[in-house]
Amino acid sequence: MTPDSTTTTKPPATASYQGVDDGGQPLWRGLVRWETALVFVLIAVLIFGSAQSSDFLNGSNFFYISLNMGEIAIMALPLTLIVMTGEIDLSVASMLGLSGTVMGSLFHDGWSVWAAMAAALAVGAAGGALNGLLVAKMGLPSIAVTIGTLTLFRGLSEIVLAPRTITGFPISLTKIGVMPVQGTQIAWSALIFLVLAVVFGVVLHATSMGRSIVAIGLQPEAARFSGVRVDRIKFGLYVVSGLFCALAGILFTLKNSSVSYDAGTGLELNVVAIVLLGGVSIFGGRGTVIGVVLAVAIVGCLQQALTQMGVQPEVQNIVTGALLLVSVVVPNGGELLRRARARTRRGAVPAA
Amino acid sequence: MTAQLTAPAPAPDTQRFARGAALLRARELGIGVAIVLVFVATTISNHAFANAHSVQQLLTGASLIALLGVGETMVIVTRNVDLSVGSVVGLSAYVVGDVFKHHSGFPVLLGYLLGIAVGVLVGSINGLITVVTRVPSLVVTLAMLYIVRGVDGVIVDGKTIDPAAIPKSFTEVGYRTFLGVPWLAIIVAVVVAVVGYAMRSFRASRDLYAIGSNPEAAALAGIPAGRRVFSAFVISGALAGLAGSLFLALHAQIDVTGGNGYELTVVSAVVVGGVAIFGGSGTVLGAALGALLLNTINQALVAAKISSFWNEAIAGGLLLAAIAFDRWLGLRVARSLQSAQGAHRDA
Numbered sequence: 001m002t003p004d005s006t007t008t009t010k011p012p013a014t015a016s017y018q019g020v021d022d023g024g025q026p027l028w029r030g031l032v033r034w035e036t037a038l039v040f041v042l043i044a045v046l047i048f049g050s051a052q053s054s055d056f057l058n059g060s061n062f063f064y065i066s067l068n069m070g071e072i073a074i075m076a077l078p079l080t081l082i083v084m085t086g087e088i089d090l091s092v093a094s095m096l097g098l099s100g101t102v103m104g105s106l107f108h109d110g111w112s113v114w115a116a117m118a119a120a121l122a123v124g125a126a127g128g129a130l131n132g133l134l135v136a137k138m139g140l141p142s143i144a145v146t147i148g149t150l151t152l153f154r155g156l157s158e159i160v161l162a163p164r165t166i167t168g169f170p171i172s173l174t175k176i177g178v179m180p181v182q183g184t185q186i187a188w189s190a191l192i193f194l195v196l197a198v199v200f201g202v203v204l205h206a207t208s209m210g211r212s213i214v215a216i217g218l219q220p221e222a223a224r225f226s227g228v229r230v231d232r233i234k235f236g237l238y239v240v241s242g243l244f245c246a247l248a249g250i251l252f253t254l255k256n257s258s259v260s261y262d263a264g265t266g267l268e269l270n271v272v273a274i275v276l277l278g279g280v281s282i283f284g285g286r287g288t289v290i291g292v293v294l295a296v297a298i299v300g301c302l303q304q305a306l307t308q309m310g311v312q313p314e315v316q317n318i319v320t321g322a323l324l325l326v327s328v329v330v331p332n333g334g335e336l337l338r339r340a341r342a343r344t345r346r347g348a349v350p351a352a
Numbered sequence: 353m354t355a356q357l358t359a360p361a362p363a364p365d366t367q368r369f370a371r372g373a374a375l376l377r378a379r380e381l382g383i384g385v386a387i388v389l390v391f392v393a394t395t396i397s398n399h400a401f402a403n404a405h406s407v408q409q410l411l412t413g414a415s416l417i418a419l420l421g422v423g424e425t426m427v428i429v430t431r432n433v434d435l436s437v438g439s440v441v442g443l444s445a446y447v448v449g450d451v452f453k454h455h456s457g458f459p460v461l462l463g464y465l466l467g468i469a470v471g472v473l474v475g476s477i478n479g480l481i482t483v484v485t486r487v488p489s490l491v492v493t494l495a496m497l498y499i500v501r502g503v504d505g506v507i508v509d510g511k512t513i514d515p516a517a518i519p520k521s522f523t524e525v526g527y528r529t530f531l532g533v534p535w536l537a538i539i540v541a542v543v544v545a546v547v548g549y550a551m552r553s554f555r556a557s558r559d560l561y562a563i564g565s566n567p568e569a570a571a572l573a574g575i576p577a578g579r580r581v582f583s584a585f586v587i588s589g590a591l592a593g594l595a596g597s598l599f600l601a602l603h604a605q606i607d608v609t610g611g612n613g614y615e616l617t618v619v620s621a622v623v624v625g626g627v628a629i630f631g632g633s634g635t636v637l638g639a640a641l642g643a644l645l646l647n648t649i650n651q652a653l654v655a656a657k658i659s660s661f662w663n664e665a666i667a668g669g670l671l672l673a674a675i676a677f678d679r680w681l682g683l684r685v686a687r688s689l690q691s692a693q694g695a696h697r698d699a
Contacts, residue, residue, distance in 0.1 A: 090616075134672065134675075134676070138676065138679065139679070140675050140676065140679055141629045141630055141675070143433075143490070143629055144619075144623050144629040144671070144675045145672065145675060147616055147619055147620060147623075147671065148620070148668050148669075148671035148672040148675060149668060149672070150616065150668070151616070151620065151664050151665075151667050151668030151671060152664075152665055152668025152669055152671075152672065153668070154664050154665075154668070155661075155662065155663065155664030155665025155666065155667065155668050156665050158661040158662075158663075158664055158665070159659075159661050159662060159665055162661045261661075266612075266613075269494060269497070269498075272494065273494065273495075273498070276491055276494075282488045282490060282491055283488065312505065312506065312509075313505070314501070314502045314503075314504070314505025314506050314508075314608075315502060315505075315506060316502070317498045317499070317501050317502030317505065318498065318499050318502030318503060318506075319502075320498050320502075321495040321496065321497070321498030321499035321502060322495070322499060324491065324494065324495040324498070325481070325487075325491075325492065325495035325496075325499075328485075328487045328488075328491050328492075328495075329481065329485045329487050332485050332486060332487050333485050336485070336486065
């Protein structure tokens, strides 16, 4: 396939689209370009949507978009940081299901709904700690570990709740799930996401913790030697991920006013797709919170536009897949081209 | 874990390779023992479990995942992953079923070939994009999962293929036995044997281990990594396409949800079977045995009258245990190599 096979298999840490390229360009230029591209895509989607239907840009539409994306978006934030460190968490949707299940079953057993929510959060933190223990402390590959806990958490949900469906949550609370924040056209879950996105953005881009996360993703060994507590940070990120998935599980339960053991099945792939579309490198070390926020907006608006056009959900699947593919192939392809050109300039010596 | 075991072997390496191979064989033996133990324990609690029929069910139930596991192993050994296999099973099963539905008298054998062709097409796209753009295969095949599932949904369009449309001679493979062994299991066993032999003996397939163990060293050794990885994806796709045809033969019907979620089950089976998720080691026999173990446990739960709700939790726990065991085994091998040969870098 590639005539120059010596460069086909670079180790992940120096993978081509991290911005650390042969041309010696600073990291930020690659980043700016990616987020700018996302803005243009978002504008294109908005124009496309408005062209399809004149009331695409009205408030109630905006509310449905924010309602649809809320939980996925909340789970995407901690996953962004985890992927930035070069790891992954595929158990997020099962964690959402398990915490919703625990909340539902305790509520059914007569706990107050607040206590049940607290228990759900505790379960989320515990599940995250299990992931963190296996990945950060024992050094096991996170993709295999979180496929394991994905299955385990879903299995625990089945044991706890199947085949029941719990309903009857207090209406005062389920209202939160389906009503916009007063005086706005935005769902509560989306508001929570936006606030958290600001917090995550500040942490990732303006604190030493954020720099440590980037450092771990770029060069874990180097980060360790320069005093970054790699294991502790990774462990903490998994616990945060578990907590946020539990929060998403609570919101998901309130939105549907019911919960069954298979709540959120398959959502993990949507969450991963959003994070990658947001420009976070699967190899770690590169990505921004604003990129992920833009990806959430793009996917939400696109889905809504396609739904309004009467496009089947299956075609929306194709569009999501194609978008994901293009979003990673294009920057990578550009990078490869730049490298190839740099090589030709240097007299066609194959890179060693 | 055991990256260095597959390095090209000058004199001192031969011994190292033999030791590593012995340990890997022990791994497969261990899974075999685990399967027998589960089987015996279940039989003790429920005597009806040990009969020819339930053994047939064990083999049939594991066969599709084992088949997918063979292709997945070839891909994972190269440090890649193929998440699109489940959606390929669904698409190929539906395409084949649809052809039978609209062209009565379509040759049965061509039906199988058509299924394989669908898989080859998707596998080629996966391989091409992964190799040419060097985008991580996790992302490429995740995107393909969505795309293939979407295409499947568009073609299916809410319809199902029902048993009446499918020729009897096509579905026979799904339920007929030969000397008491289900044909499905025989087909999978032949595939495992052929690919397993190739993975041990042929230069091109040994290259896959080299690529996964140490990509840079493989490149420096002149291994055409791009071509090899591409081939691995094509074979994985072809086997997923075949599995789709067999899915149709086994169930005699298919709708849009067919094969959904298989991708994660396959990765689980492969990892339980001792294939290292970061490439470089593992065998297709191990992967097939991993699939058989998972299925045996599932059926044992049913036989032991434990609620099937426990299935997934146990499968997840088992997967975690397998990964932890791999790590422990890897550390042990590394230590024994170090003490035998002096300081040796652990890959």
